[in-house]
Amino acid sequence: MHEQQRRPVAELDDVGGNAVDRHPALVRRPVDVQPGGSLRRAVAVAQGGRVFWHAAVYPVAQMRIAIDIDSTLHHYWDLFALLARRRFGVALAYDEQVTWDIVQLRREQVAALVAESHRPEHVLGAAPYEGAVETVAGWHADGHFIHVTSHRSTAAHESTAAWLQRIGLPYDDLHCSWDKVTRCSELDIDVLIDDSPQNILRAQEAGIVPATIAHPWNRELCHEEGVICATDWRDLGDQLAPLLAARLRAR
Ligand SMILES: [Mg+2]
Numbered sequence: 208m209h210e211q212q213r214r215p216v217a218e219l220d221d222v223g224g225n226a227v228d229r230h231p232a233l234v235r236r237p238v239d240v241q242p243g244g245s246l247r248r249a250v251a252v253a254q255g256g257r258v259f260w261h262a263a264v265y266p267v268a269q270m271r272i273a274i275d276i277d278s279t280l281h282h283y284w285d286l287f288a289l290l291a292r293r294r295f296g297v298a299l300a301y302d303e304q305v306t307w308d309i310v311q312l313r314r315e316q317v318a319a320l321v322a323e324s325h326r327p328e329h330v331l332g333a334a335p336y337e338g339a340v341e342t343v344a345g346w347h348a349d350g351h352f353i354h355v356t357s358h359r360s361t362a363a364h365e366s367t368a369a370w371l372q373r374i375g376l377p378y379d380d381l382h383c384s385w386d387k388v389t390r391c392s393e394l395d396i397d398v399l400i401d402d403s404p405q406n407i408l409r410a411q412e413a414g415i416v417p418a419t420i421a422h423p424w425n426r427e428l429c430h431e432e433g434v435i436c437a438t439d440w441r442d443l444g445d446q447l448a449p450l451l452a453a454r455l456r457a458r
Contacts, residue, residue, distance in 0.1 A: 269350045270454045273391045274343065275401035276357040276367070279420055280376070281333040283324070290320050305423045307404050325359045327366035331373065336420070338440035340376045345444070347377040351451060354380045354394055356387050358403075388413055397454075398435075398447065404428050418447060 277283035288299040297311050309317055323329070347353050355371060355378045357363075364383045371378060382390050388409040391399055399410040400418045404425050407417040411433060418435035419425055420443065429436030437443035 269352055270346075270397045270451050271352040271354065271395055272346060273354040273356050273387075273394070273396040273399045273401075273415075274378075275387070275399075275403070275406070276355065276359070277324075278402040278422055279400055280339050280355075281335050283333075284422075286324050286329055286333070287320060290323050291316075294320065294323070302423055305426070307424050322360070325363040327363075327369075330363060330366040330370050333370060335374050335376070336440050338444070340374055342440050342444040343376055343378075346451065347379075349451065351454075352380075352394075353378040354382065354391070354396060356382045356390060356399075356401075358385055358387055359383045388415070391415055398450070400443070407434060416450070418443060 274280065284299075284301050284304070288301070291297045291299050291312065295312065295316055297316075299309065299311060312320070343353060355367075355376075357367060359367065361383050364381065367383060368381055371381065380394065384390065387401070388399070388406055391410065392413050392415070396415050398416045398418055399406065400420075401407060401410070402419045402422050402425055404427075407419060407425065407428050410417040416433070416435065418437070419428075420440070421429055421436050421438055425436075428434050435443070435446050437446055
């Protein structure tokens with residue numbers, strides 16, 4: 208489904224009491240980023256019998272959620288470590304991978320392994336993390352916009368789409384490329400779930416709430432304010448629930 212199909216244009220909400228989400232994570236950048244765009248609608252707030260028109264225009268009620276694939280929807284590390292051992296004879300221990308960079312491998316070796324890991328047989332063979340599909344399906348059923356995003360070659364798009372269909376994960380948009388956060392901004396994403404420290408920080412800079420499954424390479428960022436860090440998908444669903452519920456209540 209094209210993402211615009213889920214978006215009403217220039218609607219007006221009359222919201223009693225606390226009109227908009229008060230959670231700091233939901234405070235958005237000014238509307239003049241996209242004036243009059245179809246992604247937003249005006250909100251009138253009734254308070255004490257008076258109606259205040261917000262100068263800003265608020266996003267429509269549904270949250271717009273971007274979800275990374277590797278090490279977010281499935282446990283990518285075991286595949287990567289297996290390929291590293293087979294191809295370069297290098298042993299990589301998950302628990303010891305406390306940085307994003309893999310110092311045991313040269314940059315071109317990492318690139319070769321990443322490319323190999325995104326061949327169709329590996330993409331299609333991945334097993335989703337427990338609870339991931341159910342959690343995302345629940346969000347989608349509630350009307351939230353699901354953008355699946357992966358730093359993988361566009362050549363992997365077809366097999367990735369087939370994998371998402373095989374595991375039964377519903378989504379509205381799939382993007383395979385290296386400009387993940389840029390694309391998230393273009394889509395007016397609210398929350399990015401991604402294990403990469405760089406993406407977590409870039410998302411936060413762009414006004415997007417970063418969330419992740421905790422891994423050794425991103426645990427340090429879990430102590431940062433505003434970063435949602437979960438032990439597993441059930442925990443992630445629980446931690447994001449207040450944000451999503453606040454948005455739904457605003458409908
Ligand atoms: Mg990832």
